[in-house]
Amino acid sequence: MNADDLGSPRELTGLQRRRALYQPELPPCLLQGTRIRVEFGDSTTTIDSKCADIVAQAFPHIFGQKLVRFLEPHTDTVVSESDAQVIQEHPPIRVGVVFSGRQSPGGHNVIWGTYDAMKAQNPHNVLLGFVGGTEGLFAKNTLEITDDVLSSYKNQGGFDLLGRTVDQIRTTEQINAAKATCCDLNLDGLIIIGGVTSNSDAAQLAEIFAEHNCKTKVIGVPVTLSGDLRNQFVETTVGFDTVCKVNSQLISNVCLDAISAGKYYYFVRLMGGKASHVALECALQSHPNMVILGEEVAFSKLTLKEITNKICDGVEARAEQGKYHGVLVIPEGLIESIPEMYALIQEINNLHSNNVSEADIPSQLSPWAAALFKFLPSFIRRELILHQESDNSAQLSQIDTEQLLAHLVEAEMNKRTKEGKYKGRKFSSVCHFFGSQARGSPPSNFDCNYAYVLGHICVQIIAAGLNGYMATVTNLKDSTNKWRCAAVPLAAMMSVRRHLRGPGAVPIGRPVIHPSPIDLKAESYAVLREKASSFLLDDFYRTPGGIQFEGPGAGTKPITLTIEEQDYLGDIEILQAYLDKVRTILKPGCSREILKASISSIASVNDVLKFMSAPLNTELPLYHFN
Numbered sequence: 203m204n205a206d207d208l209g210s211p212r213e214l215t216g217l218q219r220r221r222a223l224y225q226p227e228l229p230p231c232l233l234q235g236t237r238i239r240v241e242f243g244d245s246t247t248t249i250d251s252k253c254a255d256i257v258a259q260a261f262p263h264i265f266g267q268k269l270v271r272f273l274e275p276h277t278d279t280v281v282s283e284s285d286a287q288v289i290q291e292h293p294p295i296r297v298g299v300v301f302s303g304r305q306s307p308g309g310h311n312v313i314w315g316t317y318d319a320m321k322a323q324n325p326h327n328v329l330l331g332f333v334g335g336t337e338g339l340f341a342k343n344t345l346e347i348t349d350d351v352l353s354s355y356k357n358q359g360g361f362d363l364l365g366r367t368v369d370q371i372r373t374t375e376q377i378n379a380a381k382a383t384c385c386d387l388n389l390d391g392l393i394i395i396g397g398v399t400s401n402s403d404a405a406q407l408a409e410i411f412a413e414h415n416c417k418t419k420v421i422g423v424p425v426t427l428s429g430d431l432r433n434q435f436v437e438t439t440v441g442f443d444t445v446c447k448v449n450s451q452l453i454s455n456v457c458l459d460a461i462s463a464g465k466y467y468y469f470v471r472l473m474g475g476k477a478s479h480v481a482l483e484c485a486l487q488s489h490p491n492m493v494i495l496g497e498e499v500a501f502s503k504l505t506l507k508e509i510t511n512k513i514c515d516g517v518e519a520r521a522e523q524g525k526y527h528g529v530l531v532i533p534e535g536l537i538e539s540i541p542e543m544y545a546l547i548q549e550i551n552n553l554h555s556n557n558v559s560e561a562d563i564p565s566q567l568s569p570w571a572a573a574l575f576k577f578l579p580s581f582i583r584r585e586l587i588l589h590q591e592s593d594n595s596a597q598l599s600q601i602d603t604e605q606l607l608a609h610l611v612e613a614e615m616n617k618r619t620k621e622g623k624y625k626g627r628k629f630s631s632v633c634h635f636f637g638s639q640a641r642g643s644p645p646s647n648f649d650c651n652y653a654y655v656l657g658h659i660c661v662q663i664i665a666a667g668l669n670g671y672m673a674t675v676t677n678l679k680d681s682t683n684k685w686r687c688a689a690v691p692l693a694a695m696m697s698v699r700r701h702l703r704g705p706g707a708v709p710i711g712r713p714v715i716h717p718s719p720i721d722l723k724a725e726s727y728a729v730l731r732e733k734a735s736s737f738l739l740d741d742f743y744r745t746p747g748g749i750q751f752e753g754p755g756a757g758t759k760p761i762t763l764t765i766e767e768q769d770y771l772g773d774i775e776i777l778q779a780y781l782d783k784v785r786t787i788l789k790p791g792c793s794r795e796i797l798k799a800s801i802s803s804i805a806s807v808n809d810v811l812k813f814m815s816a817p818l819n820t821e822l823p824l825y826h827f828n
């Protein structure tokens with residue numbers, strides 16, 4: 203990457219110029235300018251109480267800190283004056299900000315929000331961006347953020363204002379370099395923008411700074427498209443909303459393309475890290491025929507063979523209905539959830555950690571792993587041994603799991619054909635990986651607002667002198683004026699993995715913030731499973747459309763369903779009821795195709811609602827049946 207290309211003014215298109223004019227909304231507590239009430243709540247331990255001792259030992263300086271809320275100064279409060287304060291004085295401060303995670307729509311607005319809040323507190327405040335991500339931090343490569351610098355990056359996608367590199371502040375050398383930079387630049391605060399790994403690194407840095415009496419306060423901001431930094435304190439991450447909306451649109455386009463020609467199976471893999479939040483959300487939005495989540499595969503311990511058979515059974519069932527097209531959605535983390543693949547990847551990771559070269563890895567695998575490795579197509583073998591991610595795991599974005607599955611499904615379908623078990627047309631597939639197509643999108647209004655608010659909160663955290671905290675906002679499903687702003691100790695989100703379950707469980711590894719998996723007991727997953735056979739056979743495709751930033755279409759989409767769960771469940775129930783009702787009044791001769799076309803063109807749930815409450819003989823809204 204050429205650092206000279208970063209941070210320079212961009213030539214904006216008409217849409218980008220309009221987007222730059224969008225003014226993100228702030229909740230009331232942040233509208234009061236500099237008069238904000240800081241309220242200290244309970245002391246924290248950790249989200250997994252069984253690890254509290256280990257976390258306390260690893261982070262003696264930042265463990266156990268209090269939860270903090272930011273409120274309007276006049277808010278009635280039940281806490282004593284010693285537990286709340288309105289900071290009156292704002293001497294000039296110097297703050298650094300760094301992108302330490304993969305690009306995610308909305309990241310630029312964290313910087314904008316930080317800048318605006320700093321300038322409102324004191325016009326002499328200085329915000330320095332580190333050019334080239336964490337490597338820029340180590341090398342003290344800065345760009346002062348000004349109105350001019352920001353002007354072409356407001357509400358825009360990408361991370362190209364500052365760029366990013368290794369996403370890691372972990373080795374002694376890296377930590378020392380970061381410390382030297384913060385001391386030399388006399389920083390009061392360092393804001394680290396990223397996901398679970400970067401926020402774990404932020405905690406480590408905060409601990410070391412506290413131990414060495416370094417005055418720089420370290421703050422983490424939850425920004426990752428994966429949506430996996432989610433726990434009792436964090437509802438969602440910046441970028442997840444946009445990425446799910448864009449991917450859902452892409453999937454629904456693929457669905458309509460598939461049904462139009464009726465000849466291909468589309469295998470779509472979605473970027474989103476180890477957890478399957480993006481895949482679940484997009485499946486609920488677009489209703490592809492099949493979706494296989496990593497968490498359910500891990501839970502049921504499904505092998506590669508079983509997954510292949512499951513897909514082939516779906517293909518056969520559809521062929522019986524004369525359908526030779528379909529759409530399968532998988533998360534990129536699926537590969538690691540398949541037990542035998544997980545074990546193989548672990549062996550490869552261990553060899554990497556022992557500095558075995560990529561070329562030598564195949565010959566050093568254990569016999570069973572070598573056998574599995576040999577069975578895999580050569581493109582997957584090549585991808586599996588690529589060098590590791592910054593958290594020492596496999597590079598999921600580089601492993602074409604959708605192509606592996608398409609390859610195995612085709613082989614199995616050919617076998618079934620030869621054996622006379624499958625008599626349908628030849629199986630044919632097209633593969634897609636949707637990653638940067640969505641990741642580089644202009645952020646949705648939700649992500650613009652969320653990121654901008656988090657930037658403001660970072661400044662309040664630094665003004666309150668807090669170290670080792672994450673900026674958070676809750677109540678996100680409500681309008682911005684009901685959002686609740688807070689700061690949560692990073693140590694409170696940490697836990698340690700265990701080897702086994704139960705009393706004999708042995709903790710392994712150091713405490714970090716782990717990605718949260720899909721909760722298989724959650725309502726959203728239950729809906730997906732309940733509708734699985736309808737999705738598989740009925741081509742119940744849903745067209746959420748592209749993001750509408752303004753105008754009549756802008757307010758029609760909910761934020762991600764996993765936050766808006768209840769509203770969505772209503773939506774899907776209504777659609778199903780609509781389908782049932784349509785079926786009961788179909789005139790003889792109305793073809794199934796027409797019915798399907800009408801269902802997939804439903805424009806608004808309100809139309810359906812109106813129809814549902816009308817008498818049975820009412821003419822169908824929007825659609826005509828022969």
Ligand SMILES: O=P(O)(O)OC[C@H]1O[C@](O)(CO)[C@@H](O)[C@@H]1O
Pocket residue numbers: 304426427428473474475476534597598599600
């Ligand atoms: O584009 P890159 O560098 O391959 O990064 C992709 C990775 O980044 C993430 O978005 C976040 O870690 C993962 O979901 C994905 O595997």
